[in-house]
Amino acid sequence: MKKVLVLGATSAIAQATVRLLAARGASLYLVGRNAENLDAVAKDAATRGAAKVESKAVDLNDFAVHEALVDGAFQALGGLDGVVLAHGVLGDQAEAQRSWTATEAVLRTNFLSAASLLTVLANRFEAQKAGTLVVISSVAGDRGRQSNYVYGTSKGALTVFLQGLRNRLAKSNVAVVTVKPGFVDTPMTAHLPKNKLFASPEKVARGLLSAADARKNEVYVPGIWALIMLIIKSIPESVFKKLKL
Amino acid sequence: MKSLESWGRYPQVEQSTQTLTWRSDALPRVSGSVLPHGLGRSYGDSCLNGGGTLLLTSGLDKLIAFDAATGVVRCEAGVTLDTLLRLAAPRGWFLPVTPGTKYVTVGGAIANDVHGKNHHRGGTFGRYVRRFELVRSDGSRRVCAPDENPDWYGATIGGLGLTGLVTWAEVQLKPISNPYVLQETVPFGNLDEFLVVARESEADHEFTMAWVDCLARGKKVGRGLLYRGNFAPPQFDGLPLAKSHLSHGIGLAVPMDMPAFCLNRLSVSAFNWLYFHRQNGKPKQRLTHYDPFFYPLDAIYAWNRIYGSRGFLQFQCVVPYSTARDALKDILERSSRGGLPSFLSVLKTFGDIPSPGWLSFPRQGVTLAMDFANRGEKTYRLVEELDRVTREAGGAVYPAKDARMSPESFAAYFPRRSEFAGYIDPAFSSSFWRRMHPVAMPFSLESERASGAPHPKSLLALR
Numbered sequence: 001m002k003k004v005l006v007l008g009a010t011s012a013i014a015q016a017t018v019r020l021l022a023a024r025g026a027s028l029y030l031v032g033r034n035a036e037n038l039d040a041v042a043k044d045a046a047t048r049g050a051a052k053v054e055s056k057a058v059d060l061n062d063f064a065v066h067e068a069l070v071d072g073a074f075q076a077l078g079g080l081d082g083v084v085l086a087h088g089v090l091g092d093q094a095e096a097q098r099s100w101t102a103t104e105a106v107l108r109t110n111f112l113s114a115a116s117l118l119t120v121l122a123n124r125f126e127a128q129k130a131g132t133l134v135v136i137s138s139v140a141g142d143r144g145r146q147s148n149y150v151y152g153t154s155k156g157a158l159t160v161f162l163q164g165l166r167n168r169l170a171k172s173n174v175a176v177v178t179v180k181p182g183f184v185d186t187p188m189t190a191h192l193p194k195n196k197l198f199a200s201p202e203k204v205a206r207g208l209l210s211a212a213d214a215r216k217n218e219v220y221v222p223g224i225w226a227l228i229m230l231i232i233k234s235i236p237e238s239v240f241k242k243l244k245l
Numbered sequence: 246m247k248s249l250e251s252w253g254r255y256p257q258v259e260q261s262t263q264t265l266t267w268r269s270d271a272l273p274r275v276s277g278s279v280l281p282h283g284l285g286r287s288y289g290d291s292c293l294n295g296g297g298t299l300l301l302t303s304g305l306d307k308l309i310a311f312d313a314a315t316g317v318v319r320c321e322a323g324v325t326l327d328t329l330l331r332l333a334a335p336r337g338w339f340l341p342v343t344p345g346t347k348y349v350t351v352g353g354a355i356a357n358d359v360h361g362k363n364h365h366r367g368g369t370f371g372r373y374v375r376r377f378e379l380v381r382s383d384g385s386r387r388v389c390a391p392d393e394n395p396d397w398y399g400a401t402i403g404g405l406g407l408t409g410l411v412t413w414a415e416v417q418l419k420p421i422s423n424p425y426v427l428q429e430t431v432p433f434g435n436l437d438e439f440l441v442v443a444r445e446s447e448a449d450h451e452f453t454m455a456w457v458d459c460l461a462r463g464k465k466v467g468r469g470l471l472y473r474g475n476f477a478p479p480q481f482d483g484l485p486l487a488k489s490h491l492s493h494g495i496g497l498a499v500p501m502d503m504p505a506f507c508l509n510r511l512s513v514s515a516f517n518w519l520y521f522h523r524q525n526g527k528p529k530q531r532l533t534h535y536d537p538f539f540y541p542l543d544a545i546y547a548w549n550r551i552y553g554s555r556g557f558l559q560f561q562c563v564v565p566y567s568t569a570r571d572a573l574k575d576i577l578e579r580s581s582r583g584g585l586p587s588f589l590s591v592l593k594t595f596g597d598i599p600s601p602g603w604l605s606f607p608r609q610g611v612t613l614a615m616d617f618a619n620r621g622e623k624t625y626r627l628v629e630e631l632d633r634v635t636r637e638a639g640g641a642v643y644p645a646k647d648a649r650m651s652p653e654s655f656a657a658y659f660p661r662r663s664e665f666a667g668y669i670d671p672a673f674s675s676s677f678w679r680r681m682h683p684v685a686m687p688f689s690l691e692s693e694r695a696s697g698a699p700h701p702k703s704l705l706a707l708r
Contacts, residue, residue: 034267034269036267036269037267037269040267040268040269040307040309041307043307043308043309043310044307044308044309046310047308047309047310047311047332048308048332187266190264
C-alpha cells in the first residue's frame with residue numbers, strides 16, 4: 001500500500017500503523033476529529049519518512065461528507081491503493097442497556113459510518129480494479145455476550161458486511177482484509193485492568209500490515225485469539241447463555 | 246496503586262500512574278501531587294512520587310520536525326534519545342551531549358540536565374535545548390528559551406520535573422561524518438596519575454572517562470583505565486557496518502533477579518585485577534561504533550536486575566580540583582573498607598562550561614560515580630558518609646542518582662534552590678524534593694551553627 005487513506009488516524013492502533021507506513025515511505029491521507037491531534041500524527045509521520053502527508057479533520061458520523069472526503073483523498077494523493085479504517089468507540093454497555101440513544105451512537109459510529117464509507121470506497125476501488133481495504137473489526141463481533149453485546153453487534157455487523165464486500169470485490173482484484181484484535185492496551189481500554197492478554201497497539205499494527213501485505217481475508221491479531229474464539233464460538237448456546245462472560 | 250521503580254530499585258514507594266497521550270491535552274486532574282516520569286532511569290527517588298501520581302510521558306512520543314540540513318530536531322518530551330539517534334545518525338547528526346544510556350527521554354535529559362563523556366568540551370544537555378513548552382497545572386503554557394521566559398527556562402533545565410510538564414522540546418544536534426569512534430585505553434596506577442592523564446587528555450580528545458578499581462588500596466588507590474576518544478575523521482566514512490557493532494535491540498538480557506551472593510568482594514576484586522592487567526600498561530587505539538562506545542550497558546537489557554530485588558544505590562559526586570585529591574582518596578578508601586564492592590565505578594573530569602540550568606549538577610572538577618548493592622543500613626551509612634565528605638570538600642552530589650543525601654547537603658550543593666522553589670508548580674512534587682524539605686527542621690543549617698557543635702543525625706531516619 002503506497003497511497004493510503006487512514007480513517008480514525010488519531011486512534012492508537014492507527015497511529016502505530018501510520019508510523020509503520022511512514023517508515024516505508026508511503027503517502028498518507030489522515031482523517032480524525034480533533035484537528036490539533038491529527039496534525040501531531042501528521043507531523044510525526046512526515047518526520048518519520050512518509051512521502052507525503054495530508055490530513056482533514058472530519059467527524060465521520062457526518063455521513064453527508066463521505067463522498068467528498070474520499071474524492072479529496074484521491075485527489076490529494078494522486079490516487080489511492082489502500083485504506084485503513086480504524087475509527088470506533090467502545091461505548092458503555094450499562095448505559096446502552098438503559099438508553100437507546102447510547103446504543104444507537106455505538107452502532108452508528110462503528111457500523112453505519114463504516115458501511116457508508118465502504119460503499120463509496122468499494123465503488124471507487126472496484127472501478128480501478130486494484131487496492132486493499134483494511135478494516136479493524138474485533139473479536140467481540142464473533143459472538144454476542146452480555147458484557148459488551150452492543151459493541152459486539154456493531155463489529156459483528158461490520159464483519160458480515162466485509163464478508164459480502166470481499167465476495168463482491170474478489171473478481172475486481174480488490175482485497176478486503178478484516179482485522180480482529182483481541183484486547184489492546186489503548187486509551188479505549190484505559191479504564192480496564194490490564195492482563196497478559198492485552199496486546200500493544202504496535203503489535204496489532206504489525207499484524208495488520210502483515211495481513212494487508214499478504215492480502216489475507218480475516219485475521220485475528222495476535223493469532224492466539226483464533227484459538228480462543230474458536231473455543232468461545234463452539235460453546236453451545238444453551239450453555240453460553242448461563243455464563244458470565 | 247502500582248509500584249513503578251527507579252533504576253536502582255531503591256527506595257520502593259507506592260504511587261499511582263496516569264499515561265499522557267496528547268501534548269494538546271491539559272494536565273489530568275488528580276488528588277494529590279503529580280510528577281512527570283519518563284523511562285525511570287534515575288537511580289534514586291527523583292523520579293518517584295510516593296503517595297502521589299506519576300504522569301507517564303511514554304505516550305508523548307511523537308516527532309514533530311527534523312531539519313537534516315541544520316540538525317535541529319523538535320519532538321515531544323517522551324521521545325527517547327534512542328529514537329533521536331535512529332532518526333538522525335543515519336543522516337549525519339549525533340546528540341551533542343549523551344548520558345551513558347540512550348534509553349532516557351528528552352524530558353528526562355532536560356529535567357536532570359544530563360552530562361556525558363564530553364563535558365569538558367560540550368557542557369551539559371541543557372545547553373543544546375533551544376526551546377521547549379512548559380505546561381502547568383493552572384492550564385498555562387509557556388514556550389521557554391534563553392530569550393523567552395528565560396527564568397522558566399533556567400528553572401526547568403535540571404529542575405527534576407518540578408516546574409511543570411515539558412510537552413515538547415527543540416534540540417540542536419551536532420554533525421558527524423561517520424558513526425565511528427577512535428578510542429584509546431590508557432592505564433593509570435593511582436589517583437594522582439589519573440588526575441594528570443585525564444587533564445592532559447582533554448586537549449586532544451572530545452570524550453574521556455575512566456573506569457576505576459575502587460577496591461584498590463594504599464598506593465594503588467584510584468588506579469584504573471582511562472578511555473578517551475574522538476569521532477573518527479572522514480577517512481573512516483563509508484566503512485561497512487558489521488552486525489556486531491550494533492547493540493540496538495541485540496544483546497544479552499538479565500532475565501531474573503540475580504542472587505546477591507554473586508557479587509561478593511572476592512569476585513569483584515579478581516575481576517578488577519584481571520581487567521587492569523590485561524592492558525599490559527600500554528595505551529591502544531581501536532575503531533568502534535558509537536553504540537558500544539557510548540552505551541556499553543544498553544546491550545544488557547535490565548542490567549539493574551543483577552543486584553537482586555533489593556536493588557542498589559548509586560553515588561555520584563563532583564569535587565573541585567582544589568580538594569579532589571584528598572576527597573576522592575577518602576571516598577575511595579571508605580568505599581573499599583565498607584566491604585561493599587562496586588562493579589561500575591567511573592571517574593571523569595568536568596570542565597567549566599556553564600549550564601543554563603539553575604540546579605545543574607556538573608561543575609569544574611572531578612566526578613566519581615559508584616554503585617553499591619543495597620545491604621540495608623550498612624549501605625545507607627556509607628553513602629551518607631560519602632555525602633558528608635563531598636559536602637566538606639565543597640563538591641556536590643547528583644540528584645538523578647541520589648537516594649540518601651541530606652537536606653543540608655542539598656542546600657550546600659545547590660545555592661539557587663530557593664530561587665528555584667518559586668518556580669515549582671504547586672501541584673507537582675517528588676519523593677526526592679520532599680526528602681530534601683522535611684516538614685520540620687529542628688536545627689539550623691551548618692553555616693549558621695556555632696563551630697564545635699555536633700553534626701545532626703540524618704533526618705532521613707524520620708522518613
